[in-house]
Amino acid sequence: MAEKEIAVLPQLSFGYKDLEPILSQEIVELHYLKHHAGYVKKFNEAVVQWHEAEKKGDTAKLVDLQSALQFNGGGHLNHSFFWECLVPKNKGGGEGPKGILKKALERDFGSFEKFLEYFHSLANSIQGSGWCWLVFNKNSHHLGVTTTQNHGTVTALGLTPLMVVDIWEHAYYLQYRNVRSDYVAALSQILNWDGIEKRYEKALS
Numbered sequence: 708m709a710e711k712e713i714a715v716l717p718q719l720s721f722g723y724k725d726l727e728p729i730l731s732q733e734i735v736e737l738h739y740l741k742h743h744a745g746y747v748k749k750f751n752e753a754v755v756q757w758h759e760a761e762k763k764g765d766t767a768k769l770v771d772l773q774s775a776l777q778f779n780g781g782g783h784l785n786h787s788f789f790w791e792c793l794v795p796k797n798k799g800g801g802e803g804p805k806g807i808l809k810k811a812l813e814r815d816f817g818s819f820e821k822f823l824e825y826f827h828s829l830a831n832s833i834q835g836s837g838w839c840w841l842v843f844n845k846n847s848h849h850l851g852v853t854t855t856q857n858h859g860t861v862t863a864l865g866l867t868p869l870m871v872v873d874i875w876e877h878a879y880y881l882q883y884r885n886v887r888s889d890y891v892a893a894l895s896q897i898l899n900w901d902g903i904e905k906r907y908e909k910a911l912s
């Protein structure tokens with residue numbers, strides 16, 4: 708065993724029920740306690756195997772472990788970030804950005820509403836499972852919307868993540884069935900724009 712597990716399931720800043728009616732308690736509980744916790748467990752197991760293979764000098768095993776590390780580690784990081792992007796409706800969820808992020812969204816997308824429209828269209832266009840992101844590009848100094856497949860991360864693409872939405876069926880199927888677009892539209896009502904704006908300010912500094 709490794710001395711200490713590297714990935715740890717983070718505390719949520721809200722209760723399982725607090726995102727209702729947008730996300731049911733059942734969805735949040737399963738998503739957090741089964742799916743996210745599962746990625747944490749499998750990532751930590753892969754790290755232990757990595758250390759064993761390293762000790763043995765087993766190159767083939769090290770190479771084979773790459774995809775488990777990326778998939779489960781990306782799953783853990785992306786879910787941790789997703790939870791941070793959410794806040795209950797009665798605590799400011801969905802209230803759009805007010806300061807410099809509002810101006811930047813207007814500059815890069817025309818308006819906050821047009822940004823949401825574009826974000827929703829890309830989220831709805833993902834084939835299979837993935838994530839839809841609002842990112843900041845430090846080279847161009849512009850905001851962008853991008854998607855990753857499975858548990859791909861945007862840091863791997865050199866982008867700074869500002870906000871993400873989970874577009875795996877497990878994120879919505881129990882409540883929204885096959886109508887992903889309803890889930891994506893409803894989720895806008897619990898996005899934590901205060902936090903997203905703070906992240907943008909930090910990315911600029």
Ligand code: MN3
Nearest residue numbers: 742873875878
């Ligand atoms: Mn998920």
